[in-house]
Amino acid sequence: LKFLCLTENFLSGSIPPSLGNVSSLSSIFLGQNRLSGLIPETLSHITKLLELDLSFNSLSGSVPSSIYNMTSLRYFSVGSNTLVGQIPSHIGYSLSNLQLLILGSNRLNGLIPASLANMLNLQILDLSNNSLHGSVPSLGSLANLRELDLGMNLLEAHDWSFLTSLANCTQLTKLSLRGNVLNGSLPISIVNLSRRLEYLSLGPNQISGSIPVEIGNLVNLFSLGMESNFLYGSIPSSIGKLRNLYILNLSKNKLSVRLFADLLFAWSLDFSHNNLTGELPPVLGTYGIGSGLVSLHMEGNRFHGQIPERWHLLVSTRQINLSHNDLSGVVPKFFEQLDKLEQLDLSYNNLEGAVPASGIFTHSAAVVLDGNKGLCSNSPRLALPICPGISGSATKVKHHLSLLVTSLLIVLPPLTIGSLVLIWFMLTIWKKGSFPFSRWDLVSKMFPNRREVHTAPCHDEKKLKRVSYEDIVKATNWFSLVHTISSTCTGSVYVGRFKSDKSLVAIKVFKLNEPGGYDSYLIECEVLRSTRHRNIMRPVTLCSTLDSQNHEFKALIFELMVNGSLEAWLHSEQHNGIPDKVLGFGQRICIAADVASALDYAHNELTPPLIHCDLKPNNVLLDDDMTARLSDFGSAKFLSPGLVIPKSLDDVGGTIGYVAPEYGMGCEISVAGDVYSFGVLLLELLTGKRPTDDMFVDGLSLCKFCESMFPDRVAEILDPHMAHEEHQGCTEAWMQRYIVPLVALGLSCTMESTKDRPGMKDVCAKLSDIRASFLELS
Numbered sequence: 001l002k003f004l005c006l007t008e009n010f011l012s013g014s015i016p017p018s019l020g021n022v023s024s025l026s027s028i029f030l031g032q033n034r035l036s037g038l039i040p041e042t043l044s045h046i047t048k049l050l051e052l053d054l055s056f057n058s059l060s061g062s063v064p065s066s067i068y069n070m071t072s073l074r075y076f077s078v079g080s081n082t083l084v085g086q087i088p089s090h091i092g093y094s095l096s097n098l099q100l101l102i103l104g105s106n107r108l109n110g111l112i113p114a115s116l117a118n119m120l121n122l123q124i125l126d127l128s129n130n131s132l133h134g135s136v137p138s139l140g141s142l143a144n145l146r147e148l149d150l151g152m153n154l155l156e157a158h159d160w161s162f163l164t165s166l167a168n169c170t171q172l173t174k175l176s177l178r179g180n181v182l183n184g185s186l187p188i189s190i191v192n193l194s195r196r197l198e199y200l201s202l203g204p205n206q207i208s209g210s211i212p213v214e215i216g217n218l219v220n221l222f223s224l225g226m227e228s229n230f231l232y233g234s235i236p237s238s239i240g241k242l243r244n245l246y247i248l249n250l251s252k253n254k255l256s257v258r259l260f261a262d263l264l265f266a267w268s269l270d271f272s273h274n275n276l277t278g279e280l281p282p283v284l285g286t287y288g289i290g291s292g293l294v295s296l297h298m299e300g301n302r303f304h305g306q307i308p309e310r311w312h313l314l315v316s317t318r319q320i321n322l323s324h325n326d327l328s329g330v331v332p333k334f335f336e337q338l339d340k341l342e343q344l345d346l347s348y349n350n351l352e353g354a355v356p357a358s359g360i361f362t363h364s365a366a367v368v369l370d371g372n373k374g375l376c377s378n379s380p381r382l383a384l385p386i387c388p389g390i391s392g393s394a395t396k397v398k399h400h401l402s403l404l405v406t407s408l409l410i411v412l413p414p415l416t417i418g419s420l421v422l423i424w425f426m427l428t429i430w431k432k433g434s435f436p437f438s439r440w441d442l443v444s445k446m447f448p449n450r451r452e453v454h455t456a457p458c459h460d461e462k463k464l465k466r467v468s469y470e471d472i473v474k475a476t477n478w479f480s481l482v483h484t485i486s487s488t489c490t491g492s493v494y495v496g497r498f499k500s501d502k503s504l505v506a507i508k509v510f511k512l513n514e515p516g517g518y519d520s521y522l523i524e525c526e527v528l529r530s531t532r533h534r535n536i537m538r539p540v541t542l543c544s545t546l547d548s549q550n551h552e553f554k555a556l557i558f559e560l561m562v563n564g565s566l567e568a569w570l571h572s573e574q575h576n577g578i579p580d581k582v583l584g585f586g587q588r589i590c591i592a593a594d595v596a597s598a599l600d601y602a603h604n605e606l607t608p609p610l611i612h613c614d615l616k617p618n619n620v621l622l623d624d625d626m627t628a629r630l631s632d633f634g635s636a637k638f639l640s641p642g643l644v645i646p647k648s649l650d651d652v653g654g655t656i657g658y659v660a661p662e663y664g665m666g667c668e669i670s671v672a673g674d675v676y677s678f679g680v681l682l683l684e685l686l687t688g689k690r691p692t693d694d695m696f697v698d699g700l701s702l703c704k705f706c707e708s709m710f711p712d713r714v715a716e717i718l719d720p721h722m723a724h725e726e727h728q729g730c731t732e733a734w735m736q737r738y739i740v741p742l743v744a745l746g747l748s749c750t751m752e753s754t755k756d757r758p759g760m761k762d763v764c765a766k767l768s769d770i771r772a773s774f775l776e777l778s
């Protein structure tokens, strides 16, 4: 036995010490049970143990020192138990091979050992939620560190030199120091933290001084929390330039100068309980598709003036809290139209006049208006004084007229500016190659404590079945190797079966921490949203949630294509020179026609056109009746005027041998690139030779090889295994009728110059003709 996984059951009692006798074990996963008692010392006898996960149990006592000495360990997690004791000072020398160390959510005390700096392979370090004290040692040597969570301890800052040292951790994406007693002011060396940093959490602490403008250097920040500190002065405008910042919490400080910067993309802004003054900013995160403010907290400041009319653009907002300020004027009518709004708190201001009656104002629990002396309403729901009769409606009419005039004067010009900003926004997003359509996705990032956000992020047509992280863990037997079908740098595909379901499914789990992983999820979602074609794979279910470590988890679930990939058919294992499966000639024509039809649809029937960018036999799957389906749209791009010009082949995401030559020369991504890949695939279908076959050296390529034999000797290039006996072998008529036109089509698709290649519409029409004629005669 090498692999023992009993994760997420209801096992209770203590871990039997005899487990230590199973010396062959390399992995022990007992997390998420109800195990109690001590961690048996005998586990340390398993000298080959690589992975030990005992997290989310009720284990007590201290971790046996012999376990802290197991040099074999790569992965060690005892998080979320009730363990006590100190972390031994030598841990970094004995467990020097660790990649993941999770001791969080226990009752550990003492200091953080400086020897951790010796775990040079460490990627994830979680010591959060303990009672560790003292200062944080320098961890700058951990060049692979991706996540560092030291939150909820009693750590002190001293000179903040540990933060300066983290400049060398260039892979760092998450840094949490929240809930400690860090004091003094933030060092400007924050400017040198990893550009990859997405999550930075520094509150609550006792940090004083002002917010360093250098924070604007952390261009990938997604979430920034500095709440409940003693920060004063202004909010630097550099924060407004953080284009990826969606969540900002500056609540409960002493900040006094308000932010004029344009947080155009923000999702959640919390400026509450500061000393901010002046009028409310008229523009706030309101433009653009896929963005839009969800939650806005400005309560407990000293804002005065009216609620800006432009806030009618807050169409995605669910929560607005403006209570405890000095706002005056009326309660604007546009709040009635904001149909996403769930909570509106305007209490303790100086608002006056009639309160609107429809929309959110029909739900008395959703609106808080206490402490405004001048408000009235004719609706009994709001428990306000009744508005004075006739004169009330007269003022109303007057008010409406003046609103209309103001709108014409003020709203119209900014609207044009608004559309320009919108266009600019769309262009930049397209340039980045990803389109954050999925609002739900970001919401799930926003509420990281929600264990599950089942809601489909990108799907609005048909309700998808719900699948939880636990379901996926069970279906894939904890992502076991046995269940793995394939793995690339952006995701792994597993085969599994859900408890509720009879049929097998393919589960694609995205590697969100790898470059491109997130983008490929977003684009696959977008493809799901916008395509419908019998030869294109679409997910049947998705899972967007948090994993057991509270990290984001995204998976798409597809029908399992029982006949696997075209790759496996074309290049199947050979036994004594006889391949274990062979495609007939007719099947090859049908597959080519199916793929052409999918590409024709993507290029010519979708607006904007969708370019696959990674067409190859591996991405063509065959269902039970051998119908081909195009899959893996993780590198796909929607064509748009501002689409990025690839700087290298890596940017295209294509595969050597199939990727169009112009992409290597910095040409724009275009439909012609897919046509080229299709040509290669067609020639491969006919010849049974990969474009990367050993025979293609010294300038010879699959296309050149076919071209050199064309047309007279094409019989010699055909895949020798092709089962075409049923058509009397390679008769001359058969060659002329099918093979010559197919090879010609493959060659025209792979022309060097994009201008010389046909469009997918023509290719598809030709192939349909050939297929029809073949089926008729056979």
Ligand SMILES: *[C@@H]1O[C@H](CO)[C@@H](O)[C@H](O)[C@H]1NC(C)=O
Binding pocket: 018, 021
């Ligand atoms: C496990 O090994 C110990 C010696 O290390 C031995 O005393 C014990 O009987 C073994 N237990 C089992 C259940 O085999």
Ligand SMILES: *[C@@H]1O[C@H](CO)[C@@H](O)[C@H](O)[C@H]1NC(C)=O
Binding pocket: 164, 188, 189, 190, 191, 192
């Ligand atoms: C940031 O790093 C650069 C290059 O290593 C260094 O010269 C500079 O002093 C650092 N800045 C701060 C504020 O530490």
Ligand SMILES: *[C@@H]1O[C@H](CO)[C@@H](O)[C@H](O)[C@H]1NC(C)=O
Binding pocket: 204, 227, 228, 249, 250, 251, 252, 268, 269, 270, 295, 297
């Ligand atoms: C911001 O931080 C404060 C203080 O910890 C907290 O109460 C509040 O919920 C946070 N705001 C948001 C929007 O999460």
Ligand SMILES: *[C@@H]1O[C@H](CO)[C@@H](O)[C@H](O)[C@H]1NC(C)=O
Binding pocket: 299, 300, 321, 322, 323, 324, 343, 344, 345, 368
């Ligand atoms: C708005 O903020 C105030 C002050 O912190 C708080 O008392 C109130 O509950 C908040 N309103 C809503 C609707 O959450």
